[in-house]
Amino acid sequence: MFLEDKSKDVLKKNARYLRTLLSMDSICGNMFSEFKSVRVLSFRICGGNELPSSIMKLIHLRILNIKKSHIARLPDWISELIHLQTLRAEVEELQLPSTLKYLINLRHLYVPRYVELPTEIGKLTCLQTLGYFRVGDKSGHKIEELGSLNNLKGKLEIFDLEKVGNKEEAEKANLHKKSKLLELNLKWALDREGETTNDEDVLEGLQPHSNLMKLEIEGFKGIRFPSWSPVENVHQDSWVQLDNLIDIRLTWCSECDEIPVFGQLPNLKSLYLYELSCVKFINSSAHESECIVFPALESLEMYDMPKLTEWVHTESVGVSGVKLFPHLQYLVIKRCKQLTNFPALFCSPLKTLDIVDIGSYMPIANIFETELTLLTQLFVRRIDDQGFLPDCLFSSNPNLSVLEIKECRNLRGLPDGLCTIKSLEKLIIRECPNLEHVGVQHSEGSLTCLKELEIEDCNALLHLPCELLGSSLEKLVLENLSSLKNVAEIIDCLPKLARLTWLRILGVPQFSAVGYSRNCILNIDVSMIGSMEIVDGILQGCSLQIKYLNLKGREVWESLPESLQILKLSNFGMEELPDWLGNLSSLIELNISNCKKLRRLPIDVIQCIAKLRYLSISECPGVCFHISQWPEISHIAFIGIDGQRVVAERDDAVRREELWRIFLEQKQHQNSYSKKV
Structure with a gap:
């Protein structure tokens, strides 16, 4: 039953029969004593920051939801609700009482992860949902409290693992017995510079159950990962088979010099590596019993690995025809400045490739060693020695919809065939000072699906083909193209762009115009254009519903769009x-x-x-x-x-x-x- 003011009289008459009470508004605490049979209670507190003591009499209560209240502390008498199974108290700065441990039937506890859990949480042996646990130094807060919580399921984050003394203490958490736990995050504090750690021993004792599906390790400062992780040259029987893992994230593991050989995991779909600053190479070797490495991987992301020089893929003697990444669709490599080698993706259905600041063009050359044919998004940024993109890029990827190239200082041109990509919707090229051409041939037709075209800070670009200005174009940005020779030709195309709602042309010879789509803004400096016909063409020919117009430097004009809501006129020579x-x-x-x-x-x-x-x-x-x-x-x-x-x-x-x-x-x-x- 939902409680509203007009229904309070009806509520009192039927209070003893009520099983569920969901209050839409704040109610006063003295009303709860009437609801002795209620099982589900969800409400906001009316005034104050304490839980009404009358709730203590609701001995049949199974579910209590106070997440929208402003309660500062749960009372000690909360332990009287002995049948309570679910407590939702996602309240900022909440304090939990030590008596919470007596709620022996509690199955689901929802509190913000920065709230300190009470001592001896391990007594809640029926607990199934516990989002996090922070390891403490004192008794009742140590990792052994998790040992008896073998019904935990879903996700568990364990913080402050640097407070665990050794492997034996870590083993008391009994993570290997928690068969319903599907997602596990193991986290050490990040601000431990110069400290001697026992992280390797501790992680060895935190062996999860083989049913685990997602694993994240953050702040680990060991050099080697534990024997229960898949490590090359370790006998198969000596570590747990994590065959159900689908997602692995290793972040801020600053001392490890190699990562486990995850290519053996049959169901791994996502691998995320971040700030592994000592890893120099990654090996995805194939052995006699394997014909596929990373058989299920769909997403691979690598960030901030400054010492990584190569990803090596080798095949053992007698092994050939091994497939690597046969299902990889999403590949991101960012700020791996020493990387010079990456495996060719012979069988991968790659759709998104995002490469930033890797210092060498060779990984891109490796990736394109075989023709990729299913790319839909390509992002390339800060690759200093990149002179050209692969010749087959456009001809082999007809479904490419997004192409972004930024800060490639030595890039001189794009391969031919750009206008053959009829699916291209977004093309952005920025800060490529030596770019001379964009690889368009007149016989290729126009980009009929292109909606966004931005070319900026490419001062060597001589010609911008009008084939790029297709009928679907909505946003056009041309800025700081000082060598552009065909500006007049581009301007002649503008009145034909029926869908154009964002226009910005600055720093090109003999023209300056700025437009903003959301408010349909158009700024035109006539003194720079030098042609009244151009202005008339833009204003009258375009079907821009211009709402904001800033005109500068024109003597006379015949009319302006009636859709205008804001008009700014400056530097005009007329008398009226x-x-x-x-x-x-x-x-x-x-x-x-x-x-x-x-x-x-x-x-x-x-x-x-x-x-x-x-x-x-x-x-x-x-x-x-x-x-x-x-x-x-x-x-x-x-x-x-x-x-x-x-x-x-x-x-x-x-x-x-x-x-x-x-x-x-x-x-x-x-x-x-x-x-x-």
């Missing part, structure tokens, strides 16, 4: 604004600045713009203001002149007119003073 300005029925904001020749405002025109709420005029010294103008502009909520707020929306009508008069008097005084000076 055109009458058709009143046709901009959607205009909300008008900014006029640095128009030295402007003599008068079309007050009658401004009056026609019914939605105008913001008017700003600055650095227009020739414009005259008069009290008679006020009736025509009084509907404008905010008026600012030369950086001064004249009237604001919060001012009432009488005050607004008074402020306008005060402004005019100040303006007249300033002008008189200026003439005298």
Whole structure:
């Protein structure tokens, strides 16, 4: 039953029959004494930060949910709820009482992982859900408390393992007996520089059950991993068979110089390696009994391994035709600056390849030694000696949808065939100062699916083929392309881009325009373009629903898009604004600045713009203001002149007119003073 105010009378009449109470709002604690048969209770506390003592009488309670309350501490009497099976108390800064250990039927405990668990948690032998355990120095908080919790299932994180004394103490956790535990995170403190550790012994004693599916080891400072992990040249019977592992994460294991031979695990789908700073090579050797290495792996990620020089794949004598990574779809290698060798992916259905800051082009060459044909995303960044991408890249991967190349300083060109990738939706090239061409041939057609094109800081690029500007283009960014020769040709294509909503062209010869899609912003500096026809083509030809337009440096124009909501005009040489300005029925904001020749405002025109709420005029010294103008502009909520707020929306009508008069008097005084000076 859901409790609302209008149902409280009905609730009291039927309190003794109620089994489930889910309160939508805060309720007062004195009501609970009536619900003696309730099994499920979920509510928020009405005032204070204590659990109502009347709950103590709910001896049949099985589930208590107070995660939306502000309780600071559970009371000692919580132990009276002897039938309680589930306690959800995900409350910040919660304190748990020592009497919690007497809830012998408790199966599921949900509290934030930074909350300190009570002493002797090991007495809760029925416990199935315990998200974390922090090893302590004192009795009742040591790792042996986990020893009796053999019903734990799901996920368990164990923190502060540096406080475990030795292998024998670690074995008291009995992790190898917890057959329902599927995910295990073993974590040591990261700030242990210079300390002598016993991490290898401790990890040896934390052998998990063979049913484990996910394993994470963080902060381990041993040189070698334990004998229960798959290590080459160790007899098979000497370590537990972790055949059910599907996910392994090794992070911040800064002293280990090799990783286990995980290629033997038949179900491993994801391998994540981060900050293994002493590992120099990885071996995925194949032995006589194996024809597939990493038979199920789909995702491989390697980050920040500064000493890693190579991933070696070798085959034993008499073994040939071994398949490596036959199911690999996602490969990430980042900040492995010494890496010079990586196995060829002969049989891999790789879809995403992300390589950043590896110092050598050779791993990419190795990966593409055989033609990959299923790539959908390719990210390449900071590979200094990369002059070219593989010739087969575009011709062999017709399903490529995302291509990003950044900070490859020696890259000179892209292979031919770019425009044959009809599925390409996003192309980004940045900070490739020696890039000269993008590998497009006129016979290839255009990129009809391309939605986003960004080319920046490529000052050697001479020609940008218009075939890249397809009909689906929504975002176009061209910036700092100082050698580009066909700017006029590119500009001629803009009116044809019916879906374009984001335009930014800066730092290219003879043109400057900036657009922002979410608010449909378009900034055009006419003084840099030099052609009125180009501006007209952009404004009238594009089907941009332009809401924000910033025009700079134009003498005259015939019209502007009626969709405009914000218009900024600057550096214009006209003496007055055109009458058709009143046709901009959607205009909300008008900014006029640095128009030295402007003599008068079309007050009658401004009056026609019914939605105008913001008017700003600055650095227009020739414009005259008069009290008679006020009736025509009084509907404008905010008026600012030369950086001064004249009237604001919060001012009432009488005050607004008074402020306008005060402004005019100040303006007249300033002008008189200026003439005298």
